Each structure stands twice: as C-alpha cells, then as structure tokens.
Amino acid sequence: HWLVDNRAELEGRAVCELGCGVGLPAIVAARCGARSVLATDLPEATLQNTRHNLALNGLEPPSAAARVLDWADAAGWPGEQDVLVGSDLVYAREAVAPLLEVVSTLLSQSGVFLYVAPETNRLGEEEFLERMVSERGFAHECRPVPARYLDNCVQGWDDEGFGHLFPELATRRYT
Numbered sequence: 001h002w003l004v005d006n007r008a009e010l011e012g013r014a015v016c017e018l019g020c021g022v023g024l025p026a027i028v029a030a031r032c033g034a035r036s037v038l039a040t041d042l043p044e045a046t047l048q049n050t051r052h053n054l055a056l057n058g059l060e061p062p063s064a065a066a067r068v069l070d071w072a073d074a075a076g077w078p079g080e081q082d083v084l085v086g087s088d089l090v091y092a093r094e095a096v097a098p099l100l101e102v103v104s105t106l107l108s109q110s111g112v113f114l115y116v117a118p119e120t121n122r123l124g125e126e127e128f129l130e131r132m133v134s135e136r137g138f139a140h141e142c143r144p145v146p147a148r149y150l151d152n153c154v155q156g157w158d159d160e161g162f163g164h165l166f167p168e169l170a171t172r173r174y175t
Contacts (some may be wrong), residue, residue: 008049014086015035016037017086019086021041022049023039023050023066026038029083037065051065096124104136
C-alpha cells in the first residue's frame with residue numbers, strides 16, 4: 001500500500017530493493033511504472049524464489065532482475081539507482097555501517113531511499129535511523145500505520161483469519 005501511495009517516486013525510475021525476500025516491493029514498483037527493478041538479497045535460495053515470483057508476475061530481465069548484494073563486498077555492488085527500497089533491514093548493530101555505505105553509494109544524487117520498519121527494538125535499528133539523519137542528511141519520521149494498510153489483502157481469507165495470522169499489524173508503529 002505504501003509504495004502504491006508513493007508511486008510518483010517510482011514511475012520511470014530505476015528501483016533497487018535491498019533485502020528483497022520474496023520480492024514483493026520490487027514487483028509493486030514494477031507495477032507502479034518503474035523503468036527497471038533490481039531485487040537484491042544475500043542467499044541464493046532467496047533469489048531463486050524472487051526470480052520465480054518476478055516471472056509469475058510477467059517481469060523478466062532486463063527490466064526486472066534479482067541478484068546477490070553483499071553489503072560487505074563493494075566490488076559486487078550494482079551501479080547507482082534512482083530509488084532504493086528497504087523494509088526491516090537491520091537485525092544487528094554489525095549491519096549498520098555496511099548498510100549506511102550501501103545506501104550512500106548506490107543512491108543517485110537525486111535519488112530517494114524509501115525505508116519502512118516496525119518498531120522492534122532490534123539492536124542497531126535506532127542507530128541506523130539516527131545515523132541516516134545525522135551523517136547522511138536523510139529525513140526520518142515515525143507515524144501510525146494508516147488503518148487501510150491493515151485491511152485484509154489476501155484473496156480468499158476472511159478478515160478474522162487474517163487478523164489472527166497477523167495480529168501485530170494492528171498494534172505496531174512503523175518508521
């Protein structure tokens with residue numbers, strides 16, 4: 001929902017998803033008119049699944065791809081991107097410095113980094129957000145999730161079942 005609401009940031013631009021998992025934000029970015037999407041993660045098994053999901057949605061190279069991105073190995077990083085998208089990327093303090101460098105290096109001069117994360121109190125998350133603002137000049141805001149973002153979006157599931165499977169969605173705040 002959030003990416004669709006921010007589709008103007010995606011239209012006609014090269015979008016790179018960091019830590020793609022199944023690649024849903026990359027797929028949404030492509031559907032919102034991104035010129036190209038690059039879904040990245042570290043495990044090859046994850047990327048195979050992402051490639052499958054891209055293909056299921058009619059998205060194929062060269063306009064849509066999935067590849068390894070090791071935050072600790074700058075030699076393998078792709079070129080500059082217009083938009084970086086990330087969700088819940090920091091799980092440990094050790095990830096903060098490499099992620100700051102990845103974002104700073106990959107983002108084009110006029111680019112935008114769209115990042116969302118639940119308030120989990122994970123080690124490093126607060127430091128990452130603070131350093132993005134203090135060292136890298138990014139803006140940061142924290143607000144409640146719009147109620148419509150919490151609606152059941154899974155076809156064939158009733159609202160009660162959806163709420164039981166994802167109860168945290170109704171109580172978390174996201175940054």
